[in-house]
Amino acid sequence: MILHQVEALAAAGVKDIVLAVNYRPEVMEKHLAEYEEKYDVKITFSIESEPLGTAGPLKLAEEILGKDDTPFFVLNSDVICEYPFADLAAFHKAHGEEGTIVVTKVEEPSKYGVVVHKTSHASRIDRFVEKPVEFVGNRINAGIYILNPSVLKRIELRPTSIEQETFPAICADGQLHSFDLEGFWMDVGQPKDFLSGTCLYLSSLTKKGSKALSPLGLPYVHSGNVLIDPSAKIGKNCRIGPNVTIGPDVVIGDGVRLQRCVILAGSKVKDHAWVKSTIVGWNSTVGKWARLENVTVLGDDVTIGDEIYVNGGSILPHKSIKVNVDVPAIIM
Amino acid sequence: MSLHIPHREKANGSNAATKAVILVGGPSRGTRFRPLSLDLPKPLFEVAGHPIVWHCLTAIAKVPHIQEVCMIGYYDETVFRDFIKDSSKEFPQIKIVYLREYQALGTAGGLYHFRDAILKGRPERFFVLNADVCCSFPLNDMLKQFEQKDAEAVILGTRVSEDAASNFGCIVSDPHSKRVLHYVEKPESHISNLINCGVYLFSTDSIFPSIRSAIKKRTERPRLVSYPSSEHLESSYFQDDEETDKNEVLRLEQDILSDMADSKQFFVHETKDFWRQIKTAGSAVPANALYLQKAWQTGSKELAKASQNILPPVFIHPTAQVDPTAKLGPNVSIGPRAVIGAGVRIKESIVLEDSEVKHDACILYSIIGWNSRVGAWARVEGTPTPVNSHTTSIVKNGVKVQSITILGKECGVGDEVRVQNCVCLPYKELKRDVANEVIM
Numbered sequence: 001m002i003l004h005q006v007e008a009l010a011a012a013g014v015k016d017i018v019l020a021v022n023y024r025p026e027v028m029e030k031h032l033a034e035y036e037e038k039y040d041v042k043i044t045f046s047i048e049s050e051p052l053g054t055a056g057p058l059k060l061a062e063e064i065l066g067k068d069d070t071p072f073f074v075l076n077s078d079v080i081c082e083y084p085f086a087d088l089a090a091f092h093k094a095h096g097e098e099g100t101i102v103v104t105k106v107e108e109p110s111k112y113g114v115v116v117h118k119t120s121h122a123s124r125i126d127r128f129v130e131k132p133v134e135f136v137g138n139r140i141n142a143g144i145y146i147l148n149p150s151v152l153k154r155i156e157l158r159p160t161s162i163e164q165e166t167f168p169a170i171c172a173d174g175q176l177h178s179f180d181l182e183g184f185w186m187d188v189g190q191p192k193d194f195l196s197g198t199c200l201y202l203s204s205l206t207k208k209g210s211k212a213l214s215p216l217g218l219p220y221v222h223s224g225n226v227l228i229d230p231s232a233k234i235g236k237n238c239r240i241g242p243n244v245t246i247g248p249d250v251v252i253g254d255g256v257r258l259q260r261c262v263i264l265a266g267s268k269v270k271d272h273a274w275v276k277s278t279i280v281g282w283n284s285t286v287g288k289w290a291r292l293e294n295v296t297v298l299g300d301d302v303t304i305g306d307e308i309y310v311n312g313g314s315i316l317p318h319k320s321i322k323v324n325v326d327v328p329a330i331i332m
Numbered sequence: 333m334s335l336h337i338p339h340r341e342k343a344n345g346s347n348a349a350t351k352a353v354i355l356v357g358g359p360s361r362g363t364r365f366r367p368l369s370l371d372l373p374k375p376l377f378e379v380a381g382h383p384i385v386w387h388c389l390t391a392i393a394k395v396p397h398i399q400e401v402c403m404i405g406y407y408d409e410t411v412f413r414d415f416i417k418d419s420s421k422e423f424p425q426i427k428i429v430y431l432r433e434y435q436a437l438g439t440a441g442g443l444y445h446f447r448d449a450i451l452k453g454r455p456e457r458f459f460v461l462n463a464d465v466c467c468s469f470p471l472n473d474m475l476k477q478f479e480q481k482d483a484e485a486v487i488l489g490t491r492v493s494e495d496a497a498s499n500f501g502c503i504v505s506d507p508h509s510k511r512v513l514h515y516v517e518k519p520e521s522h523i524s525n526l527i528n529c530g531v532y533l534f535s536t537d538s539i540f541p542s543i544r545s546a547i548k549k550r551t552e553r554p555r556l557v558s559y560p561s562s563e564h565l566e567s568s569y570f571q572d573d574e575e576t577d578k579n580e581v582l583r584l585e586q587d588i589l590s591d592m593a594d595s596k597q598f599f600v601h602e603t604k605d606f607w608r609q610i611k612t613a614g615s616a617v618p619a620n621a622l623y624l625q626k627a628w629q630t631g632s633k634e635l636a637k638a639s640q641n642i643l644p645p646v647f648i649h650p651t652a653q654v655d656p657t658a659k660l661g662p663n664v665s666i667g668p669r670a671v672i673g674a675g676v677r678i679k680e681s682i683v684l685e686d687s688e689v690k691h692d693a694c695i696l697y698s699i700i701g702w703n704s705r706v707g708a709w710a711r712v713e714g715t716p717t718p719v720n721s722h723t724t725s726i727v728k729n730g731v732k733v734q735s736i737t738i739l740g741k742e743c744g745v746g747d748e749v750r751v752q753n754c755v756c757l758p759y760k761e762l763k764r765d766v767a768n769e770v771i772m
Contacts, residue, residue: 237674237675237691237692239709254657254675255674255675255691255692257692257709257748271675272675272677272692272694272709274692274694274709274711274748288659288677289677289692289694289711291694291711291750307677307679307694307696309711309713309750309752326728326752326767327729
């Protein structure tokens with residue numbers, strides 16, 4: 001996911017990227033070193049020793065973000081969409097004020113924080129209404145922003161919320177604008193949403209006629225939206241799709257059925273297994289005739305035994321599953 | 333009605349004439365075997381490649397000098413015609429006759445009703461086997477004990493867990509002499525964990541008089557609880573025939589064995605071998621497993637050869653088609669003309685005749701009914717129960733469900749559909765995932 005973001009940022013001419021993280025940076029560092037070279041960007045880790053909310057990490061990275069007068073993008077990593085960075089930067093430059101937040105139209109605004117505009121202006125934000133009972137608008141914060149470095153002065157180095165403290169303050173000064181997002185948007189913080197987000201992303205690739213997708217002509221590709229890394233191996237008599245992502249060095253056995261799932265790097269799905277609505281974590285193994293479904297998530301290096309059924313199980317890393325998980329559960 | 337008591341031929345030893353009776357029940361029985369008994373009488377249901385009653389017959393055929401087997405039940409005569417014809421070819425030394433009760437007489441009532449047929453040829457003793465029992469039938473061992481003890485009756489017993497014991501007939505015996513001291517059917521409290529296996533050896537001299545005295549006792553002191561209803565009771569006052577018949581509803585377990593424990597020549601033969609009841613349809617799966625294991629241990633030529641994809645024991649009917657990439661076993665029986673596709677997995681299950689299992693499907697702890705179809709990547713699954721368990725139901729989310737999944741005749745399971753712990757009545761199409769249900 002982070003790769004999509006790095007790729008889109010680099011395409012918009014971004015040279016410095018700060019990753020605000022609080023765990024396992026060594027895992028990510030290895031992957032990101034490759035991306036730095038590939039996209040010619042500099043990636044810096046900003047590690048929070050304690051949680052700083054959504055605004056604090058920006059202050060923590062003030063040295064990099066505020067090194068010159070050019071504005072910076074802020075992205076929530078669990079948001080997936082067609083990133084409009086170049087258009088967003090142009091829009092931000094055109095209005096010339098402190099901040100722009102990307103908004104997306106939703107069907108049920110009552111579940112989110114809704115953006116209300118000034119009556120006199122199409123993009124200037126008046127206020128935010130958290131989970132409105134009555135309809136006040138249908139545009140919500142999409143979790144992507146472009147801000148001038150001056151915003152950093154508004155943030156203190158403590159756990160603070162950009163949505164609840166920083167934005168209302170900019171708003172009060174009439175310096176905050178919204179930018180409408182075209183195309184899909186999804187918060188994929190939850191595995192369920194991650195799977196839906198993947199489906200949306202794959203659909204958008206199909207719409208664009210992306211060459212990265214496996215062509216429908218392949219015998220095992222079933223109804224499209226299938227993205228298979230060239231290093232992955234696929235067995236005989238498989239049926240894969242729709243909405244399947246298969247990562248690097250994955251091995252898929254014979255007679256395997258995959259749909260609406262993500263198989264991450266280095267994993268192995270053995271013969272005749274059936275996998276749906278599942279995220280198979282890195283270096284995991286799914287046994288022969290196993291059946292995984294209903295938002296099952298396997299962590300790193302998980303083993304699912306032969307003939308095992310897992311219904312909505314969240315399996316923590318390095319676990320080996322030898323009995324059925326009949327009802328959704330976290331297996332620690 | 334007079335009783336013919338044969339002249340006992342003395343000192344005949346093991347050459348003494350011995351018969352066997354198999355109690356096969358009737359169509360109003362075996363309701364717990366539904367949905368599999370809807371289309372076939374339970375005794376003819378195939379486990380380990382043969383009808384349940386065939387396993388009884390095979391054990392009987394191993395007893396020397398048995399020349400006649402009487403099957404007693406209240407099914408129509410036509411029901412067992414083909415089975416008897418085939419078995420007579422397989423066991424030419426044994427004459428097999430079917431004796432039809434026109435109404436349920438109870439296990440003892442049936443024996444008494446057909447006493448003339450049983451006594452024909454003057455047997456000194458006869459075995460009685462309940463057809464709904466799955467065990468190794470150690471009949472020769474029972475016979476040996478019978479002769480050593482000069483017994484009037486030998487009952488086959490087995491030890492079960494204390495919690496399970498009260499679901500069966502419980503036997504209290506003298507640990508040294510093996511004499512039965514007390515017998516009680518399904519006691520409310522714990523009596524003993526040695527239980528009645530439903531297999532007996534009786535001397536003709538003592539069993540019929542025992543039944544007769546039970547009938548007499550019944551006539552003098554009618555046991556009202558055994559009447560189907562009070563309405564019936566009234567009408568029976570005016571009809572002599574029916575009253576007589578009613579008096580013959582006598583069961584060995586409730587009405588005879590307890591009294592026989594008072595007679596001093598009643599012994600128990602305790603088997604350490606496998607024993608299981610075949611009551612519910614789901615119990616056909618453990619019965620199938622036990623008979624297959626027995627066949628495997630005795631080197632039966634009928635079983636499929638072990639290989640990478642055949643985990644023994646597995647029975648595949650010669651007319652079944654099994655793709656070489658399908659993995660079968662252990663404890664699997666595949667019926668006549670069944671078609672098993674590529675990459676299929678079947679374990680601890682019975683697939684009945686003319687069924688089709690499509691590629692990559694997975695069948696575990698289940699019974700696939702006649703002519704049923706299981707789609708590609710479908711999963712039909714039951715839950716394993718402990719080896720020593722005598723129940724076929726489990727509690728899931730506080731609800732009692734069948735541990736074995738059963739598809740009745742001509743059911744269909746769609747591609748990729750999952751069926752778990754369900755009993756599915758005949759002719760049902762399952763297009764969506766189902767669990768813990770009875771599908772009617």
